[in-house]
Amino acid sequence: MxxxxxxxxxxxxxxxxxxxxxxxxxxxxxxxxxxxxxxxxxxxxxxxxxxxxxxxxxxxxxxxxxxxxxxxxxxxxxxxxxxxxxxxxxxxxxxxxxxxxxxxxxxxxxxxxxxxxxxxxxxxxxxxxxxxxxxxxxxxxxxxxxxxxxxxxxxxxxxxxxxxxxxxxxxxxxxxxxxxxxxxxxxxxxxxxxxxxxxxxxxxxxxxxxxxxxxxxxxxxxxxxxxxxxxxxxxxxxxxxxxxxxxxxxxxxxxxxxxxxxxxxxxxxxxxxxxxxxxxxxxxxxxxxxxxxxxxxxxxxxxxxxxxxxxxxxxxxxxxxxATESDIYDKENAAIIKKTEGNITFDHVSFAYPGHDNKVLDKVSLEVKKGQKIAFVGPSGAGKSTICNLIPRFYDVTAGSILVDGHDIRDVTIKSLRNNIGIVQQDVYLFSGNVRENIRYGKQSASEEEIVAAAKLAGAHDFILGLENGYDTYIGERGVKLSGGQKQRLSIARVFLKNPPILILDEATSALDNQSELIVQSSLEKLALGRTTITIAHRLTTVQDADVIYVMTEGGIIEHGTHQELMDKRAYYYHLYNRDDVMGLGPSGPLTGADATKNSQPHQVRA
Missing domain, CATH: 1.20.1560.10 (ABC transporter type 1, transmembrane domain)
Structure with missing residues (x-):
């Protein structure tokens, strides 16, 4: 400047x-x-x-x-x-x-x-x-x-x-x-x-x-x-x-x-x-x-x-x-959506990060119906997290549009859009303060009864009572005094408290040990009930019950279907599941987008 x-x-x-x-x-x-x-x-x-x-x-x-x-x-x-x-x-x-x-x-x-x-x-x-x-x-x-x-x-x-x-x-x-x-x-x-x-x-x-x-x-x-x-x-x-x-x-x-x-x-x-x-x-x-x-x-x-x-x-x-202007802003007379049904549509969505020419997504079209559970799997860098970042408008699409209940998300207020979306991420961020304050972050007006109910649904109530001061326990900067599984359950509790119709799970259990994963996964299943749920996962065992699984590589969305349908194709997902490798290792080494295309019928849209 x-x-x-x-x-x-x-x-x-x-x-x-x-x-x-x-x-x-x-x-x-x-x-x-x-x-x-x-x-x-x-x-x-x-x-x-x-x-x-x-x-x-x-x-x-x-x-x-x-x-x-x-x-x-x-x-x-x-x-x-x-x-x-x-x-x-x-x-x-x-x-x-x-x-x-x-x-x-x-x-x-x-x-x-x-x-x-x-x-x-x-x-x-x-x-x-x-x-x-x-x-x-x-x-x-x-x-x-x-x-x-x-x-x-x-x-x-x-x-x-x-x-x-x-x-x-x-x-x-x-x-x-x-x-x-x-x-x-x-x-x-x-x-x-x-x-x-x-x-x-x-x-x-x-x-x-x-x-x-x-x-x-x-x-x-x-x-x-x-x-x-x-x-x-x-x-x-x-x-x-x-x-x-x-x-x-x-x-x-x-x-x-x-x-x-x-x-x-x-x-x-x-x-x-x-x-x-x-x-x-x-x-x-x-x-x-x-x-x-x-x-x-x-x-x-x-x-x-x-x-x-x-x-x-x-x-x-x-x-x-x-003087730095945000490129994410409310349009004049943007609509306010109170409670969405949870229908999401990607209409020929393309996206490239600011300052970069390479497209992460290219003309992606897909539809998620109310209450449906979908999952994105595949190697890192394929664009899975990008899709989830576009829905709450952390970034705006480069081309195409994303619709929620038929409304272009750029035509509604950012606050009302995000009020309808709950996000559970791998990297949990807890604020310096006590347990109660961190759960209440999901709903500032929540009563004590609501906070406790949300903690119980998240499977966090018992371990909270075991802390030195219960819900008043100071958890340290970024929750440093808690284990990974405990921090994740608190983050789930505050989403329960928010009670959004749309839920995004961004590798929510990938950083946990097996025992913590089982506990957190049980909490997530409760959280997903009745909500439109979009899951990003590296561990394929966590998405077997998804209604639709989209398999992504750097070449795009190469196949989609239920777990059984994808296993029956014996293509990329089949090898990914059998090798249990988040990097997409095929039968004879790294399975690239080109290799995957040889073994599967590519989806008509590419990411």
């Missing part, structure tokens, strides 16, 4: 300020009050100094008291306004951060599987946390710092110009020259800051990958390998930081150089003007104090530059996610 200018990035975050514009305006008003109050002291000291130098006027107690009262009032205003800026102003930034985090999280929820295939979770987490933390500081301080800087420049120009205009113009001529000289260093800082953010994302992703796979790391005794990988990423991060601080050092060197030049102008010019009688000591004091104020402001802006660049980078990375 093309790098955007700072103006374009600010326009991206600006709409988030509108909701809090009253707070922003009051914050800026307080910033103006604190600035004016701060800049009033040199003027009071000028009055005091010039009066002391005047042989006619005298410094009286009344005059000093008046100045003290004025200064005290200014200080009270400055303190009160500063409290508001620190408290409410920062909360405005935090609220903007919260709104942006909600928007990016909601947007991430809408993005398709293809997006997550290309992006690491650790990097996305970095955008949700670190980047938005920087935007909080930016949202609060950016308007303040630049507004205060503008006020100080204008007030200084007016006050100093009224005292000694030529000397003032010389001083102010140096300021734009200073910023112009520092611009190239600012650009370098921004590029380095962006690289830092990207590297933090890589670090997070790789750390997450290593820690989540810690058992695999330890089982292969590869701790040293992981340390080397981490150290390489960590050192690269240090390398990027070095470039950033080198650019920042150049930036600060420029400002300090001009700092010295401005003081030199005041020293030489002011001394000369006093020597010829064109400037009073009080005026020179004001000049010196205002130059101090100016450079305090410039230094704050310099210090803020790092935060500004972090904020710009954070906004840019936020925009990169928000």
């Amino acid at each position: 093309e790098q955007k200018s700072s103006k374009e990035l600010i326009s991206i975050v600006f709409p988030y300020f509108k909701k809090y514009q009253a707070t922003l305006y009051l914050d800026l008003a307080c910033a103006a009050l604190t600035t004016v109050a701060e800049m009033g002291l040199p003027i009071l000291l000028r009055q005091l100094t010039n009066r002391a130098q005047d042989p006619i006027q005298q410094v009286t107690l009344s005059f000093v008291t008046q100045l003290a009262i004025i200064y005290t009032l200014m200080k009270i205003i400055e303190v009160a306004a500063g409290y508001y800026m620190t408290n409410v102003g920062h909360m405005m930034g935090a609220k903007i951060e919260t709104d942006m985090r909600s928007d990016i999280f909601n947007h991430l929820q809408s993005l398709p599987d293809a997006y997550y295939n290309e992006n690491k979770v650790g990097q996305l987490m970095s955008r949700l946390t670190n980047d938005l933390f920087d935007i909080t500081e930016f949202a609060h301080h950016c308007p303040e710092e630049y507004f205060i800087g503008f006020i100080k420049l204008v007030v200084s120009l007016i006050v100093l110009g009224s005292i000694q205009l030529p000397l003032t113009l010389i001083l102010f001529a140096l300021i734009p020259l200073m910023f112009w000289s520092a611009t190239r260093f600012r650009h370098k800082m921004r590029r380095a800051q962006q690289e830092q953010r990207q590297q933090v994302g890589y670090l997070n992703a790789n750390i997450e990958d290593s820690l989540l796979g810690i058992r695999v790391v330890k089982s292969f005794a590869n701790e040293s390998v992981e340390k080397q990988k981490f150290e390489a990423d960590n050192q690269h991060f240090l390398f990027i930081k070095r470039h950033f601080y080198r650019a920042m050092a150049g930036f600060q060197t420029i400002t300090k150089t001009f700092d010295g030049l401005m003081y030199l102008v005041v020293l030489v010019g002011g001394g000369y003007l006093m020597m010829i009688g064109s400037m009073d000591p009080g005026d020179l004091l004001v000049f010196i104090m205002y130059v101090n104020l100016l450079f305090a402001t410039i230094k704050r802006i310099v210090e803020f530059t790092e935060q500004f660049q972090k904020g710009m980078t954070g906004i840019e990375r936020f925009h990169e996610v928000m």
Whole structure:
């Protein structure tokens, strides 16, 4: 994505300020009050100094008291306004951060599987946390710092110009020259800051990958390998930081150089003007104090530059996610289906994964009737899981259409479609929490009785009661405290709770031992009763009772029928069953799609 200018990035975050514009305006008003109050002291000291130098006027107690009262009032205003800026102003930034985090999280929820295939979770987490933390500081301080800087420049120009205009113009001529000289260093800082953010994302992703796979790391005794990988990423991060601080050092060197030049102008010019009688000591004091104020402001802006660049980078990375459009979305006026009958039709469906030209499915046509049980078998990579991913619209077909009860699934809302589909996968994902929370995920409004009933149907109730705290037992991240069979039964329980008319079983028992498989298979059979069920299986013994079995290879759907019909053909399925080999080993070695075609009558549609 093309790098955007700072103006374009600010326009991206600006709409988030509108909701809090009253707070922003009051914050800026307080910033103006604190600035004016701060800049009033040199003027009071000028009055005091010039009066002391005047042989006619005298410094009286009344005059000093008046100045003290004025200064005290200014200080009270400055303190009160500063409290508001620190408290409410920062909360405005935090609220903007919260709104942006909600928007990016909601947007991430809408993005398709293809997006997550290309992006690491650790990097996305970095955008949700670190980047938005920087935007909080930016949202609060950016308007303040630049507004205060503008006020100080204008007030200084007016006050100093009224005292000694030529000397003032010389001083102010140096300021734009200073910023112009520092611009190239600012650009370098921004590029380095962006690289830092990207590297933090890589670090997070790789750390997450290593820690989540810690058992695999330890089982292969590869701790040293992981340390080397981490150290390489960590050192690269240090390398990027070095470039950033080198650019920042150049930036600060420029400002300090001009700092010295401005003081030199005041020293030489002011001394000369006093020597010829064109400037009073009080005026020179004001000049010196205002130059101090100016450079305090410039230094704050310099210090803020790092935060500004972090904020710009954070906004840019936020925009990169928000600008990513999902290709899976609801059409305008999409229909809502409440409860389907469960009839599914594939009408000349073709599909290729995004960014790939090779078709996984090519003009597949098949029909599944209400309550029917069908199964897909064959070697990996034949397109079995792809078919199941297309039904709930995890991906959209490249050509053709999929119908549910006669409705093209692209014409109904995604939520209502998926509410009618239950999926049990081989790789069970359980959320960090307790047993009850994970079962209730199938139906958020479920009562305790419904949860227990679903657990009983899934064959999970007994083992749950045997856990330390029963349904309140914490199961660990991804259910790490449970066995594979226990995790699978919990996943089945939450589908029971959902009670969908369409059920997809994606190799639900292939990762289990024989005993666990028998228990889970019994639960799945209960779950499949009365539902349209689509099963993907490598173990052919689990699909013998299917109404229709579709045999798939890389060449397509090569045969279909009941278990007995396929066995009678003595073709691919027959050899697959007898060898009990999920890779399709034929009588004399690997049975390819071409070999299978020689031994069977290919189906008229190909996948």
